Amino acid sequence: MRRKQKIDPEFAVKAGEQMISDTGQHICMAEGCFDIGSHPAPKNRQELRSYIWFCLDHIRMFNSQWNYYDGLEGDALEREIRRATTWERPSWKFGTGPSAKLSSSDPFEDKFRFFDEADTPAHAAAQNLTTEQKKAFALFELTPDSDQETIKKRYKELAKKLHPDHNRSDPKAEDRLKEINLAYAVLRKSTAHV
Numbered sequence: 001m002r003r004k005q006k007i008d009p010e011f012a013v014k015a016g017e018q019m020i021s022d023t024g025q026h027i028c029m030a031e032g033c034f035d036i037g038s039h040p041a042p043k044n045r046q047e048l049r050s051y052i053w054f055c056l057d058h059i060r061m062f063n064s065q066w067n068y069y070d071g072l073e074g075d076a077l078e079r080e081i082r083r084a085t086t087w088e089r090p091s092w093k094f095g096t097g098p099s100a101k102l103s104s105s106d107p108f109e110d111k112f113r114f115f116d117e118a119d120t121p122a123h124a125a126a127q128n129l130t131t132e133q134k135k136a137f138a139l140f141e142l143t144p145d146s147d148q149e150t151i152k153k154r155y156k157e158l159a160k161k162l163h164p165d166h167n168r169s170d171p172k173a174e175d176r177l178k179e180i181n182l183a184y185a186v187l188r189k190s191t192a193h194v
């Protein structure tokens, strides 16, 4: 992976909606950065399930600055903690999305420990998966309780998006397509008995 020469110490998120490249990939939402963003992060604390995307350097910076309970005190803090223990949590830890395997460790691993309790069907399903299967679901951005029909539909979308005919200017699309094909083989096998 390409390393940046210098990381801007003043990390700021771009205003507005998630940027998408003309090849359909997420653009890093850090101000001034136009790398491909392969790492999802929650948009804000009200919208934990809406993601914006960052490159590896910036997801690390985002992670180091993000403290979910920052700025909350007293009653508000207590309310948030109570909410966090009752709601439906995201099934995947942040940073485990596509290409997260490029990083040596999950950047969100320690920060989001409160998402770890196994009390959602998706999370329960994830318990029985091999690493290969987890990676495949993450690559497809699907939860592990997804059925074959959902997986097939998602595969078609991805295969279409990454088709060489639509990505002549992006030589990486072909590699991504190969990854998607391999992941699909893994997922088909793992859901064959469901």
Ligand SMILES: [Zn+2]
Residues within 6 Å of the ligand: 028, 029, 030, 033, 034, 035, 054, 055, 056, 057, 058
């Ligand atoms: Zn970036």
